[in-house]
Structures are given as structure tokens and as C-alpha cells.
Amino acid sequence: MSRHTPADVLVLHAVRTLGYGDTARVAARVGLPEDAVREHLLDAQAHGWAAHTSFAGDGGWSLTEAGRVRGERLLAAELDGVGARPVVEEVYRDFLPLNAVVAGACTAWQLAELGIGEQTMTLAETVATLQGPATALAGIEERLVSHLDRFAGYHHRFSSALTKAGDEPAWITGTDRDSCHRVWFELHEDLIATLGLVR
Amino acid sequence: MLIPLREADGRCGTKAANLGRLLRAGFDVPAGFVIGDPTGDHGWGRKLESALPDLGPGPFAVRSSASAEDGGQASFAGQLDTTLGATTTAQVVQAVRRIARSGAGPEVTAYAARTGEAAGDVVPVIVQVMVEPEAAGVLFTRHPVSGADQVVIEATGGLGDKVADGTVTPQAWTVDGGGVTGPGRAEAPVLTRAQVLALGEVGRRIEATFGVPQDIEWAVAGGKVWVLQARPITTRPEGSRPVSSGPGAVLLRGTPASPGTALGPVRVITGLDDFGRFRAGEVLVCRTTSPAWTPLLARATAVVTEIGGMLAHAAIVAREFGIPGVVAAPGAMAMLADGQQVVVDGSAGTVASATSAATDR
Numbered sequence: 001m002s003r004h005t006p007a008d009v010l011v012l013h014a015v016r017t018l019g020y021g022d023t024a025r026v027a028a029r030v031g032l033p034e035d036a037v038r039e040h041l042l043d044a045q046a047h048g049w050a051a052h053t054s055f056a057g058d059g060g061w062s063l064t065e066a067g068r069v070r071g072e073r074l075l076a077a078e079l080d081g082v083g084a085r086p087v088v089e090e091v092y093r094d095f096l097p098l099n100a101v102v103a104g105a106c107t108a109w110q111l112a113e114l115g116i117g118e119q120t121m122t123l124a125e126t127v128a129t130l131q132g133p134a135t136a137l138a139g140i141e142e143r144l145v146s147h148l149d150r151f152a153g154y155h156h157r158f159s160s161a162l163t164k165a166g167d168e169p170a171w172i173t174g175t176d177r178d179s180c181h182r183v184w185f186e187l188h189e190d191l192i193a194t195l196g197l198v199r
Numbered sequence: 200m201l202i203p204l205r206e207a208d209g210r211c212g213t214k215a216a217n218l219g220r221l222l223r224a225g226f227d228v229p230a231g232f233v234i235g236d237p238t239g240d241h242g243w244g245r246k247l248e249s250a251l252p253d254l255g256p257g258p259f260a261v262r263s264s265a266s267a268e269d270g271g272q273a274s275f276a277g278q279l280d281t282t283l284g285a286t287t288t289a290q291v292v293q294a295v296r297r298i299a300r301s302g303a304g305p306e307v308t309a310y311a312a313r314t315g316e317a318a319g320d321v322v323p324v325i326v327q328v329m330v331e332p333e334a335a336g337v338l339f340t341r342h343p344v345s346g347a348d349q350v351v352i353e354a355t356g357g358l359g360d361k362v363a364d365g366t367v368t369p370q371a372w373t374v375d376g377g378g379v380t381g382p383g384r385a386e387a388p389v390l391t392r393a394q395v396l397a398l399g400e401v402g403r404r405i406e407a408t409f410g411v412p413q414d415i416e417w418a419v420a421g422g423k424v425w426v427l428q429a430r431p432i433t434t435r436p437e438g439s440r441p442v443s444s445g446p447g448a449v450l451l452r453g454t455p456a457s458p459g460t461a462l463g464p465v466r467v468i469t470g471l472d473d474f475g476r477f478r479a480g481e482v483l484v485c486r487t488t489s490p491a492w493t494p495l496l497a498r499a500t501a502v503v504t505e506i507g508g509m510l511a512h513a514a515i516v517a518r519e520f521g522i523p524g525v526v527a528a529p530g531a532m533a534m535l536a537d538g539q540q541v542v543v544d545g546s547a548g549t550v551a552s553a554t555s556a557a558t559d560r
Binding site: 016017018019020051053060062063064065067068097100103104106107110111114173174175181182185186189 | 281458470471472474475489490491492493494497509510511512514515516518519520
């Protein structure tokens, strides 16, 4: 049976995977009301687990080192509680070659856009290359969600970004939107955090 | 239908066809065979049972051979499905089924999308003996960022699949004619100079075999260079050589990861609790980055990291923001001091001290 992660853990973990985001974005990420999420974030701030900073006006939440350590401890307890460590480790091994494809395709597309190249990747080729990981992500997510439902959503987000990328290439590596690279990297961060790995 | 790799041709998928061609040209490629159509042909299971012991005791690598038919574009397709370390016949059969079932390669999916027809499911699958490498990695027969006519080798000890991941810094060498540079300040090089030269030579010969610059996965085991995959470099940069940064003395060298040159004051950031010290316009110097670091990268003039490769988070985000990036510059955090004015050349992979002329620019 798949496990529901408590809201306070979800909120702390969303800050970890998003890296940086305002309350509305954290709330959207965990699918909880903004008011409830704000309370959890303020609690985390009071404990010294999260910090609110603003860069040139736009404010957002990020974790402190203490918050990162606490988050990893909670995730490890949850993971071992449901006995899913071997599954997530196996998923991570399957994820790595896909990660090479995604990072490689994003890189090739960026180099093409920068004009560093004679034989460049076209947008259509980049989108086609990312279709494979998009398809594989469905299976990866299914394996994760069968134990921990907090992993739901990556496949849908990645596929949505990829669909939009055909018309608007910013959806491949843009940092101002839920782009292919951003969604993929959040999953990478999620797996690393869940397994307590060091980047 | 089981086809020995040595006989593999276009029907076997681009990847197996390339390996077949390499075998026929005399390169060392781990022994194996291709199952041409695992979903359509049901006789392969029994043939595999008898053929597998002939390859050796294992472990085996099972990979999709699906790859873009033109070979020169979208070359990452062939990496999509891989199972390493299968040991029993049952495991190999299961891996072949899984990879075949994972369906069409991206090019087939794209073709199906264009034509509006269901994708065909023919995914040839390669079964090969896994070599137990002393070192493994990738090599490019052109510099993948600067385009210089050099062989660039990235290596790690053991299996090489972490090189593309960005979580491990590969050791890097450059072979330029008979000259070898690298691996920087690595404490224990994973390759000897002779191995580096042998790899450079293999790269050149493979490039000559196929006629275009190549991106090659390799492993060194038992005194041999094994070729695991070869494909054309997808993005072949212009023929320009990297320019060494004009201003000041070069303080640090790393992997060029995001092109361009920029001048700014250094800010060394050690971790999350340090983010508050970063100011817009500074040169971000850190060990590595993750999503939490994106707001810093968005405001940085340039980025220098101690670990990672061309595909790392910092490299991709730096290119996205159009700021110069140098990754895998060991010792950067200790060597550079807050406020120090530096010139980061992300095309050459150098960090130089700023001279007054550079400051005036």
C-alpha cells in the first residue's frame, strides 16, 4: 500500500526539491492550501530549518543546512518504514542512464541555440530525444508511487513541458517555468534526498 | 533471430551496426549478439539459452540498439535502456523483454507522431559480455565545447556510467598530436600516460573509420581499450581553438562548460546557510550546485564549481542564463578569495586575475 507523507514533511521536502520558491509555489507543489503551507513554513523557520530570503525584491523559501539534514532523516525513516529502500535504489540506478540522456539533450540543444556548432540539434530532434525519458518516467513514477505517493506528478509535469516545448523551446531548459530540465532536476534532487546521497 | 555482433548491420539498429563495423575494422568490442526483433520473433529465448554460455560466464550488459537512423542527430537515443550486471539466463531474458517492451525509440515515436500511425515496436536489443574495467569513460575526438581538433578524454575508476551524471568529477585529459595534458591536480590518476595515448589513438582511428568526429564510450580492462559505443558528435562546434584568457595570470583551470568571458568579484559560497552573502553581479564560486542554487546563478556574473562536468546542473543553468561557466576546477574555493576581481573564461575553462586593463573594459 502506498504511503501518504505527513503535510509538514511534504512542505519541508518541497522546499528542498524546488530549491527556492515563494509560499504559493510551495503550496502548488504539494497541493495544499496556501494558508496551511504558510503555517508549516513559519514553523520550519522558527525551528531554523527553512529561511526566507529575498533577492532583489522577489522573496522565497530555501532550506538551511539543519533543514536539509532533518529532511533527509525524516525521509529515511519513512523510506525504511515502508520497506522501499531497495526499490528506490533500483529506480535510482535506472534513472542515471536516463539522466545522462536528458542532461545530454538539454546540453546539445543549448549549444545549438548558442550557435556553437555546425551539426546542431534541431528543436524537433531535441523533443524526439526527450520522448524516451518521458515515456520511461511513467514506469519510474509508477514504481515509486506504489510505495510513496508523494512521488506522483513528475511524469505529467515532464510530458506537459515536452508537449509545450515543440512550440516554445523555453520549455526545454527554462528556469522561469516548469521546464523539462527543471522537472527532471527536481526528481533527481528528490531521489538524492530520499536516499541521503551526496551530490 | 540472434545475430553475432560481428555481423550486425543496419537491420540491427544503429548502435549494433556501429559496433559490428568496429569489430570488422579490428577494434576490441566486448563479445555479444543482437536480437533483431524480440517482440515479433518468439524463438529467440531458446537460442539465447544456448548462445549465452558461448559468450562466457557473465555478467552481461543488455542494451537497446534503437537509435536515430541518420546516426548523426539525436544520438542519445541508444542510451535509453540499459541493464548492467545480468548474470543468469533468466535475468538476461527478462532484461531483453523489458527493453524491447519499453517500446519504440524516440525517433520511432516522433515518426509515428508525424504520420499519425501507431509506432512499430521493433527494438533490436544487444546482449554483450560486461568488461570489468579498471577505468572507463567517454572520449570526444573534437573538443565538445571549443571545437578544437583535440581528443578529450573523461575517465573514472571502475564503471564509467557516472561520468555523464555530474555527481562525480571525471579526470580529464587532452591529447593534442603527441602532447598530453591532464589530469590536473588529481591525487591518483586513473589512467597512465600510455593508456591516455592509446585511447587518443583509438579515438583517431575510429574517427577515420567513420569519417566524422566521434563521441566514444570506452573501458580499459586487462591492458586493452574496449570500445562500448561510438557515435558521431551530435553538436560539433566550430573549428575555433580555445583562446587563453588575455588578462592577468591564469589562477585556475577547469572544464569549459558555458561559453563567454566575464569579469567580476569572487564570492565563495559554501552551502545553503551562506546564500545570504551572495550579491548580484558576483562570480559564484562553490563546490557544486543543485536547484536551490538557481536564484544565485540567475544573479551571478559567472560561475566556477569544483566538481561536475559539461552536463552538470551548474553547466546547464549557466548556459541558460548566458553566463560563463567553468566546472571541475579543483581547489577553487580555497584558491579564490571573496572580493577578488577575476576574469572567468567559460570557453577556455580558465579563471584569471583581472589586470587593470581588464577592469577598464
